[in-house]
Amino acid sequence: MYSKTVMEHFRNPRNVGVIEDADGVGEVGNPLCGDMMTIYLRIADERIADIKFQTFGCGSAIAVSSMLTEMAKGKPLAEAKRITNRDVAAALEGLPKNKLHCSNLGADALQLAIQNYEDRRDGRVRPAAVPAEKHAHEHGDKCYCPYCDVETKKGATSCDACHADLLEAH
Amino acid sequence: MKIINLDHNSSRPLLPEVKAAMVTAIERDYHNPASQHQEGERAAAALEDARESVARLLNCANPKEIVFTSGGTESVNHAVKGAALANAEKGKHIVISNIEHNAVIRSARRLQSMGFKVTSVPVDAQGRVDPQAVAKAVTGETVLVSIMHSNNETGTIQPIEEIARLTREKKIVLHTDAVDSVGVVPMDVQALGVDLLSFAANSFHGPAGVGGLYIRRGTRVFPLLEGGVQEHNKRAGSENLIGIIGAGAAARETLAHLPQWSHHTLALKRRLLDRLPAAVDEVIVNTHPEHSLPNLVSLSLRYIEGESVMLMLDDEGFAVSTRSACATGSLRASHVLTAIGLDHADAQGTLVISFGKDNTEEDVDRFLEALRRTVATLRNMSPLYRKATNGSA
Numbered sequence: 001m002y003s004k005t006v007m008e009h010f011r012n013p014r015n016v017g018v019i020e021d022a023d024g025v026g027e028v029g030n031p032l033c034g035d036m037m038t039i040y041l042r043i044a045d046e047r048i049a050d051i052k053f054q055t056f057g058c059g060s061a062i063a064v065s066s067m068l069t070e071m072a073k074g075k076p077l078a079e080a081k082r083i084t085n086r087d088v089a090a091a092l093e094g095l096p097k098n099k100l101h102c103s104n105l106g107a108d109a110l111q112l113a114i115q116n117y118e119d120r121r122d123g124r125v126r127p128a129a130v131p132a133e134k135h136a137h138e139h140g141d142k143c144y145c146p147y148c149d150v151e152t153k154k155g156a157t158s159c160d161a162c163h164a165d166l167l168e169a170h
Numbered sequence: 171m172k173i174i175n176l177d178h179n180s181s182r183p184l185l186p187e188v189k190a191a192m193v194t195a196i197e198r199d200y201h202n203p204a205s206q207h208q209e210g211e212r213a214a215a216a217l218e219d220a221r222e223s224v225a226r227l228l229n230c231a232n233p234k235e236i237v238f239t240s241g242g243t244e245s246v247n248h249a250v251k252g253a254a255l256a257n258a259e260k261g262k263h264i265v266i267s268n269i270e271h272n273a274v275i276r277s278a279r280r281l282q283s284m285g286f287k288v289t290s291v292p293v294d295a296q297g298r299v300d301p302q303a304v305a306k307a308v309t310g311e312t313v314l315v316s317i318m319h320s321n322n323e324t325g326t327i328q329p330i331e332e333i334a335r336l337t338r339e340k341k342i343v344l345h346t347d348a349v350d351s352v353g354v355v356p357m358d359v360q361a362l363g364v365d366l367l368s369f370a371a372n373s374f375h376g377p378a379g380v381g382g383l384y385i386r387r388g389t390r391v392f393p394l395l396e397g398g399v400q401e402h403n404k405r406a407g408s409e410n411l412i413g414i415i416g417a418g419a420a421a422r423e424t425l426a427h428l429p430q431w432s433h434h435t436l437a438l439k440r441r442l443l444d445r446l447p448a449a450v451d452e453v454i455v456n457t458h459p460e461h462s463l464p465n466l467v468s469l470s471l472r473y474i475e476g477e478s479v480m481l482m483l484d485d486e487g488f489a490v491s492t493r494s495a496c497a498t499g500s501l502r503a504s505h506v507l508t509a510i511g512l513d514h515a516d517a518q519g520t521l522v523i524s525f526g527k528d529n530t531e532e533d534v535d536r537f538l539e540a541l542r543r544t545v546a547t548l549r550n551m552s553p554l555y556r557k558a559t560n561g562s563a
Contacts, residue, residue: 010481016551027553034475034494034503034518038553054553056515058477058494062551 003093006063013062015069017052024117026109035061039069039109043117047076053109060095061103067091068106077114083107174533177489178526179322179350179466184416185375191419192377195412202408204400217411220418227374227421228367228384229358237404238414241381242349244394245368246273248383248405249345252391253314253366254281257343261311262286267299267328269321269506271347278316287311296458297326297510301333312342319348319367320355323493323506323522325466326458327351334363343389349373349381353424354463355432365389371413376420380413427527435465435525441534442467442523449538450545452558454516456507465526468493470512471519473555474548479521482547486540493520515554 002010019040029036035057042050051073053065068088072080085107089095095104119126175183184192195216201209203217218233225233239245250273254264266278268290278288289307293299299317308315315337320327330346337344345366348357352367353374359367366389370381385391385404397406424431446453446469456468471479476492483490493504494517507517523537549555 007481010478011485013551018556034515036553054551054556056473056518056552056554057475059481061475062478 001096002059002063003095005067005091005093006060006095009063009066009092010059013066015052015066015073016054018054019050019052022052022113024113024115024120026111026113026116028105028109028112035103035105037061037065037105037109039065039106039113041113041117043077046078048072048074048080051110053106057103058099060092060099061105063092064088064095064104064106065109068110072110077117080110081114083110171487173484174488174529174537175526176523176529176533176537177491179354179373179463179522179524180491181372181378182353182375182526184377185420185423187423188376188416188419192412192416195415200411203411204398204408213411216415217409220414220421223418223421223425224382227357227425228352228369229360230384231360232387234402235359235384235387237383237385237401238409238417239381239383239405240410241379242347242368242370242373243273243381245370245381245383246271246345246347246349247277248394249347249366249368249391250274250277250314250316251281252394253343253345253389254286256390256392257313258286261309261313263289263309263311264314264316265289265291265304265307265312266316267291267293267318268509269293269297269299269324269326270316270318271322271349274316274318274347275505291317293326293509295511296461297321297324297456297506298458298461299328299333301329301336304333305336308336308340308342312340314343314345316345316347319346319351319357320463321506322350323504323520324456324458324468324510325350325463325522325524327355327461327463329461330362330364337365338363343391350463350466353420353428354435354465356428359384359386366391371417371420374420374424376417377413380410380417382417431527432464434527435529438525438529438531438534439465439467441531442538445534445538449542454512456510456512456520463524465524467523469521469523470507470516471521471545472516473519473552473558474545475518476520478548479519479541479544482544483537483540486544488537488540491522491524493522494518 019042022040023043024041026039038054040052041048051069053069055062055065071083085104088106089104200213203214221233221236225236262285264286266274282288291299291303291307317328317333319330334344343365346364347368349368349370352369365386367384372378393404395406400406452472454470476494480490480492503514503517507520
């Protein structure tokens with residue numbers, strides 16, 4: 001069900017760990033299916049000098065985190081800010097549709113970590129992060145029925161194709 | 171690499187006797203059992219022979235009480251929808267439990283859309299239905315109670331006999347989904363007192379795609395499939411004779427060996443549970459200490475997610491099942507595991523290990539070693555574990 005690249009990153013995840021006294025930390029969690037990711041950044045000269053991750057989640061969540069850290073490592077912040085969840089999924093040669101929904105949150109965690117670094121740098125205080133509750137389709141991703149895999153309307157309460165109840169899935 | 175199968179409740183491998191019976195059946199070029207010519211009669215005799223074997227496995231009063239189907243899901247759909255619809259003139263209320271398989275839950279939901287009311291009885295923290303709760307749930311309108319014999323995620327066995335005493339007294343049809351029990355524990359439909367019982371042949375070393383529904387004589391059930399008069403007019407469509415012959419052979423072997431298989435797997439289960447604490451900490455055992463399948467262990471490994479565990483164990487050569495939301499595709503924590511009080515994160519880390527007759531003590535020991543490594547690797551990358559251990563991980 002997973003691509004070779006996903007399995008390769010799952011089996012040999014890069015950059016696992018924690019940076020003590022990190023310059024920026026970003027945490028996202030999806031309360032629906034339980035994936036959670038934390039990204040730690042070390043910044044030098046406005047560039048990602050080091051990046052580590054910790055992830056609680058399925059095979060694709062771990063592969064996403066690993067791939068994301070490889071993509072971001074060494075990049076200037078301006079460039080790293082342009083990495084999207086879609087880019088990560090593409091680099092992994094695709095993810096199963098339903099995994100796009102919940103486990104493809106790596107870029108969100110990265111963006112939060114960069115924001116966290118910039119806030120600290122500029123002395124900004126931000127209220128507790130709301131984006132942790134964000135769902136994949138709020139980023140313009142498509143939504144699929146978890147039961148029959150047919151594309152559904154965003155926020156639909158039931159699937160037009162199989163009539164499954166989607167209230168809990170959303 | 172030889173894969174050690176610790177996922178027997180998803181499917182049990184065909185026994186050599188079953189394969190032989192099915193190959194012979196193919197070579198015999200059976201005609202349609204419904205045909206009245208000699209070739210048809212020959213096929214019908216083979217069909218009835220298989221029916222008798224399956225009926226003996228369940229201790230049916232009469233082999234005609236067995237209806238062959240395409241598997242557990244069809245049987246359950248047939249039982250729930252067929253009994254509710256056939257008895258609708260008496261009332262439109264059914265009672266299920268909140269840990270039923272989706273085959274029951276979604277059949278009940280379908281009935282709801284047709285005007286039935288459904289009461290879902292909760293289970294206790296060990297996953298058992300209280301017969302008194304069922305007694306309270308039934309009303310004068312209740313026409314069907316459907317409670318599973320054992321649960322596929324926890325292995326907990328339900329007090330079906332006690333529930334049957336109640337339903338018999340009130341003349342309510344009782345169905346039990348015994349898909350995970352037939353082939354694992356002895357089954358006696360007469361002693362249980364059920365009216366309907368669903369089972370699948372691949373639970374007892376028969377082929378997938380074959381199952382059956384026990385319909386106690388006199389029970390009102392509509393067919394799910396309408397058409398011809400096959401299966402005593404209860405299930406239309408030409409029978410899957412080769413598969414059914416395999417199921418018959420599997421039933422004969424199971425009936426002959428079940429006590430010894432159960433004894434063997436129970437010893438492996440005990441070994442696993444005894445040695446588990448030395449291999450991993452922070453683990454919740456979901457399996458009922460007393461009323462559970464002798465071959466099944468359900469574990470929730472805290473702070474890690476089940477699909478990752480399953481994939482890593484697969485790389486180590488062990489096939490197990492997980493109940494994490496990601497792996498089941500439901501995108502939410504298992505309704506069974508939350509029903510027994512697990513929180514969503516803990517439910518995510520649930521593995522179901524089900525032993526079979528060919529597993530060995532060495533399989534258990536090697537599995538625990540692999541599990542120890544897997545859990546350590548995944549906890550090392552888990553932000554939840556880091557938080558739980560105050561950053562010392």
